[in-house]
Amino acid sequence: MTTLRIADGRVLRPDHTVERADVLVDQASGEILAVEPEGEGRASADDRLDAEGSLVIPGLVNAHTHVAMTLLRGYADDKPLDAWLQEDIWPVEAELTAEDVRAGARLGILEMIRSGTTAFADMYFFMPEVVAAVEESGMRALLGYGAITVGNDDEAAHQEMRDGLDFAEGYDGAADGRVSTAFMPHSLTTVGEDYLREYVPEAREAGIPIHFHANETAGEVDPLVADHDERPLEYADDIGMLADTSFLAHGVHTDRTEHELLAERDTAVIHCPASNMKLASGMAPVQAMRDRGVTVGLGTDGAASNNDLSLFDEMRDAAMLGKLAADDASAVAADAVVEMATQGGAEALGLASGRLEAGANADLAVLDLDQPHLTPDHDLVSHLTYAASGSDVRHTVCDGQVLMRDRTVQTLDEQAVLADARERAQALIDRAES
Numbered sequence: 001m002t003t004l005r006i007a008d009g010r011v012l013r014p015d016h017t018v019e020r021a022d023v024l025v026d027q028a029s030g031e032i033l034a035v036e037p038e039g040e041g042r043a044s045a046d047d048r049l050d051a052e053g054s055l056v057i058p059g060l061v062n063a064h065t066h067v068a069m070t071l072l073r074g075y076a077d078d079k080p081l082d083a084w085l086q087e088d089i090w091p092v093e094a095e096l097t098a099e100d101v102r103a104g105a106r107l108g109i110l111e112m113i114r115s116g117t118t119a120f121a122d123m124y125f126f127m128p129e130v131v132a133a134v135e136e137s138g139m140r141a142l143l144g145y146g147a148i149t150v151g152n153d154d155e156a157a158h159q160e161m162r163d164g165l166d167f168a169e170g171y172d173g174a175a176d177g178r179v180s181t182a183f184m185p186h187s188l189t190t191v192g193e194d195y196l197r198e199y200v201p202e203a204r205e206a207g208i209p210i211h212f213h214a215n216e217t218a219g220e221v222d223p224l225v226a227d228h229d230e231r232p233l234e235y236a237d238d239i240g241m242l243a244d245t246s247f248l249a250h251g252v253h254t255d256r257t258e259h260e261l262l263a264e265r266d267t268a269v270i271h272c273p274a275s276n277m278k279l280a281s282g283m284a285p286v287q288a289m290r291d292r293g294v295t296v297g298l299g300t301d302g303a304a305s306n307n308d309l310s311l312f313d314e315m316r317d318a319a320m321l322g323k324l325a326a327d328d329a330s331a332v333a334a335d336a337v338v339e340m341a342t343q344g345g346a347e348a349l350g351l352a353s354g355r356l357e358a359g360a361n362a363d364l365a366v367l368d369l370d371q372p373h374l375t376p377d378h379d380l381v382s383h384l385t386y387a388a389s390g391s392d393v394r395h396t397v398c399d400g401q402v403l404m405r406d407r408t409v410q411t412l413d414e415q416a417v418l419a420d421a422r423e424r425a426q427a428l429i430d431r432a433e434s
């Protein structure tokens with residue numbers, strides 16, 4: 001057994017109390033062996049991370065993104081979803097190569113490691129490239145091929161769905177078990193009903209989790225309601241898309257009936273506040289969902305609609321927007337936000353992460369508290385939501401391995417990743433615009 005001790009810091013426990021303790025990790029199993037308050041055993045460990053003056057938190061979970069969209073960061077801003085996708089994003093994505101996706105995934109993973117994220121859920125193209133980037137970087141991820149049928153002929157549409165299932169079946173458990181997979185039909189409107197009705201039951205029978213975009217904009221909800229004479233999530237439920245292994249992104253335009261259905265089916269919603277604000281999609285009723293017992297996680301969505309992949313920014317946005325949406329300053333409180341960014345996301349993705357306790361995955365981040373914007377420290381949960389940022393993270397650990405030590409990422413060559421991403425992003429835009 002090789003052990004790692006995260007020593008002399010303060011530790012955020014699953015009940016959100018903070019205590020002075022060491023976290024002892026078994027690097028072989030990738031699990032937390034113990035959270036030991038001062039004065040206990042303190043056997044020596046093979047490796048040590050200094051957490052003096054720091055807060056040890058569970059690694060953050062980015063539960064919905066399109067990681068390689070980092071290449072499109074800042075390329076097209078200030079437009080609503082439909083026009084943004086159709087006029088700007090999809091034409092460029094049509095030119096993407098496997099190598100571009102690898103480069104964009106490396107860039108996004110680098111950004112996430114540097115901001116304390118240890119697991120993410122990704123829906124995109126050329127997914128084996130994302131698997132490879134996850135493998136080399138040491139991150140944990142739930143991955144799926146985003147299948148779209150609109151605009152495709154019948155044969156191509158079937159192929160999209162097949163590709164989605166094949167990827168999910170072929171790559172589950174890759175990267176020493178750090179990769180899990182899901183079947184990811186893009187959304188309730190971009191995949192036709194016949195295809196959903198054929199392939200969703202197949203995924204369910206094979207025990208494959210399902211992830212999709214739903215109820216993101218009013219423009220998408222209204223025609224669904226008109227066509228089916230029921231709410232979009234009732235329609236999704238008829239098809240079998242809601243299950244305890246399913247999770248959906250956005251849920252902005254959802255009503256009480258849908259919240260009750262989500263709670264009953266134990267289907268998680270991934271709230272993406274920055275993307276929802278930037279595309280003016282609307283305000284998700286996060287407090288109402290939580291009140292009904294719906295599991296809520298947090299996601300950045302792609303970097304082109306955010307425009308960064310830091311969960312700290314997402315936490316602050318979730319709190320602020322949640323209050324505005326509920327017209328209630330006590331809504332979506334700091335404690336709820338930290339839970340969403342850790343345990344909520346982990347639960348949605350089916351991971352034993354998101355909490356610092358013996359037996360859980362050794363996925364964690366260490367934040368430097370010795371800074372003006374984190375002083376004084378009346379309430380560290382408040383700081384995590386309202387005051388901290390990704391650059392406060394000193395060390396990042398995933399599956400017991402140190403991915404970043406004293407702000408130096410150990411698993412990726414940072415300058416090479418940036419140079420490659422810059423070059424490929426430029427060439428991609430040149431191809432798309434020529």
Ligand SMILES: N[C@@H](CCSC[C@H]1O[C@@H](n2cnc3c(=O)[nH]cnc32)[C@H](O)[C@@H]1O)C(=O)O
Binds near residue numbers: 089093124147160302
């Ligand atoms: N196989 C699909 C690819 C789907 S990947 C996921 C897609 O979601 C898109 N996307 C990014 N952000 C959002 C969002 O907020 N809502 C809906 N789609 C988005 C992204 O640009 C990408 O095209 C195809 O042939 O187009």
Ligand SMILES: [Zn+2]
Binds near residue numbers: 065
């Ligand atoms: Zn998305």
